[in-house]
Amino acid sequence: MFISLVQRPRQTDAALRHGADCMNDGIRYPGRMNPKLADVESWIFDLDNSLYPASTNLFALIDERMEAYIRRLLACDSVEARRVQKAHFRDHGTTLAGLMREHGVDPADFLDFVHDIDLARIAADPVLIDALDRLPGRKFVFTNADEAYAARVLDRLGLANAFDGMHDIHAMDYVPKPDPRAYSALCERHGIDPKRALFADDMARNLAPAKALGMVTVWLDNGSERGAEEANRGMIDFVIDDISVWLTEMLAEEMA
Ligand SMILES: [Mg+2]
Numbered sequence: 001m002f003i004s005l006v007q008r009p010r011q012t013d014a015a016l017r018h019g020a021d022c023m024n025d026g027i028r029y030p031g032r033m034n035p036k037l038a039d040v041e042s043w044i045f046d047l048d049n050s051l052y053p054a055s056t057n058l059f060a061l062i063d064e065r066m067e068a069y070i071r072r073l074l075a076c077d078s079v080e081a082r083r084v085q086k087a088h089f090r091d092h093g094t095t096l097a098g099l100m101r102e103h104g105v106d107p108a109d110f111l112d113f114v115h116d117i118d119l120a121r122i123a124a125d126p127v128l129i130d131a132l133d134r135l136p137g138r139k140f141v142f143t144n145a146d147e148a149y150a151a152r153v154l155d156r157l158g159l160a161n162a163f164d165g166m167h168d169i170h171a172m173d174y175v176p177k178p179d180p181r182a183y184s185a186l187c188e189r190h191g192i193d194p195k196r197a198l199f200a201d202d203m204a205r206n207l208a209p210a211k212a213l214g215m216v217t218v219w220l221d222n223g224s225e226r227g228a229e230e231a232n233r234g235m236i237d238f239v240i241d242d243i244s245v246w247l248t249e250m251l252a253e254e255m256a
Contacts, residue, residue, distance in 0.1 A: 124158030
């Protein structure tokens with residue numbers, strides 16, 4: 001389904017502020033249909049810190065559980081556990097990938113443990129629910145977490161029925177974003193044409209493989225970034241700070 005969307009000056013300003021390529025071949029078209037968004041038919045969203053505000057700091061609870069898991073696994077103190085956790089995240093894409101490769105950890109055991117958290121600090125956002133409901137095309141969740149946890153989060157956010165599909169860490173065969181194989185598998189599994197897809201993630205480093213496949217890329221610059229976004233500026237089409245606001249403003253322009 002074709003849609004035409006207008007590039008918002010707000011996003012242009014944000015992108016310029018961050019030095020991102022939010023322009024079309026270097027030319028700004030404020031108030032006109034944005035060619036980068038006009039043909040998008042598949043909308044792909046990261047989950048954690050993307051579909052709910054990073055300010056909820058939900059991930060801190062998972063982070064604590066990861067540290068506790070490693071502390072127990074290696075019989076070490078918190079400082080060493082934290083060091084191992086960060087090293088694996090940096091070197092393997094996720095803490096889990098490093099634990100599997102270097103410590104033979106069972107992924108289901110790890111995922112069940114770290115995601116056993118209270119979701120009370122996140123809540124449904126009526127603006128996001130409405131925007132996703134009105135967004136034409138297919139919508140997907142692409143997450144390095146597992147489907148059971150993601151389903152709990154989506155349910156809590158009032159988005160249990162908002163998406164056409166999900167690609168989780170099990171579907172990735174535990175090769176997480178930003179490994180390019182995860183993106184290819186996502187597209188193949190769901191019949192997504194990457195040249196007519198958009199991907200939004202709060203970690204800039206996850207955008208490069210999407211861009212390489214031809215996707216429009218959106219960086220949610222909400223303060224949660226833990227990757228090296230500096231290296232990926234050229235891979236970012238849009239820089240936004242709130243997915244609800246961005247989608248709602250695009251849809252408003254579309255209807256105008
Ligand atoms: Mg995220």
